[in-house]
Amino acid sequence: MLEVRDLTVRYGGTLAVDRVSLTLPDGPAGLGLIGESGSGKSTVGRAVLRLVRAQSGTVRYNGADVLGMRRLGAYRKAVQVVFQDTEGALSPRMRVGSALTEVLRVHRLVPRGAEAARVVELLADVGLDAEHARRFPHELSGGQRQRVGIARALAVQPRVLVLDEPTSALDVTVQARVLELFERLRERHALSYLLISHDLAVVERLCERTAVLHRGRVVEEGPTRQVLHAPQHASTRTLRAAVPRLPGV
Ligand SMILES: Nc1ncnc2c1ncn2[C@@H]1O[C@H](COP(=O)(O)OP(=O)(O)O)[C@@H](O)[C@H]1O
Ligand SMILES: [Mg+2]
Known part of the structure; x- marks a missing residue:
């Protein structure tokens, strides 16, 4: 559904992305993008x-040319992002419930008056209680903040989630639970x-x-097991060597 072809991005003189091609199928599906910092x-x-401009190449979403799109509204709903930095992603002065309600209003996703119920539903979807709607971001743990970030992304009923280091800021036990959540949501919403x-x-x-x-x-690109367990490229082997315990090894 998402097709990237020969994508090239420069920042001034830095060639950051060089003719990258990737294919992301309809959900439930996952394409991993790994590599050193x-x-x-x-x-x-x-x-x-479309948060940075590409120099060349194409991105197609269900056949539509994303880089040439004038109106991004529908695409912005279909393709959502969850960042690592859960603190920066949420407004510190806004209660969780208000932040989610705002998304619902901006996109006119539910009739007025039905927002509060939908917020509770969204929170439940990511394993939070209705009571969390009243909290400010600083009154949540890192894992809970990440769940709110996920709920906000899910509010618009996306088809694709770009997850940029979604668990890197969390400690190990919390990471495991957020991973479980991502697994569950992927199947439930065919993401x-x-x-x-x-x-x-x-x-x-x-x-x-x-x-x-x-x-x-x-x-290198291929089935995850093959890439991780029988890496062909030296840089994949370096990445692998940096991991103390890879499950299944
Ligand atoms: N906003 C920016 N301005 C200039 N250079 C950048 C910017 N963001 C990233 N870069 C550079 O582009 C390259 C790729 O960065 P990035 O995409 O952040 O890599 P990764 O996510 O794999 O760590 C790096 O050389 C980085 O220094
Ligand atoms: Mg990065």
Whole structure:
């Protein structure tokens, strides 16, 4: 459903993404994007989201030319993002319930008066209680804030989630539970994940296929098990060596 072809992004003189091609099928599905820091992973995600401008290449969503789109409204609903930085992503002065209500209003997703009930539903979907609607972000744990970020993304009923290091800011036990949530949501809402991570265990859990970026280029792509357990490229082997315990090894 999402097709990236020969995507190239420069920041001034820096060639951050160099002719990258990727295919993300209809959900439930997951494509992992791994690579060392600075390899261009986030830039690919931002270009797909139209948050940075691509120099060349194409992004197609169900056949439509994303980079040439004048009106992004429908695309912005279909393709949502969850960032690592849960603190920066939520307004500190806004209660969780208000933040979610705002999304529902902006996109006119439910009739006026039905918003509060929908907020409770969204919170339940990510494993939070109705009571959390009254809290401010600083009154939540990191894992709870990440769940609110996910609920906000889900509010518009997206088809694709770009997940940029979605568990990297969380400690290990919390990470495991957020991963479970991502697994569950993927099936329940038939979501496609473009999962950016340097954590190979996370990719292994949520993605059937994985691409490896090295200096802006895809150097390897294939079934996740194959890429992680029988890596062909030296940079994949380096990434693997950096992981103390990869499940299944
Ligand atoms: N806003 C920016 N301005 C200039 N250079 C950037 C910017 N964002 C990223 N870069 C550079 O682009 C390259 C790819 O970065 P990034 O996509 O963030 O990699 P990753 O997510 O894999 O760590 C790096 O060399 C980085 O320094
Ligand atoms: Mg990054």
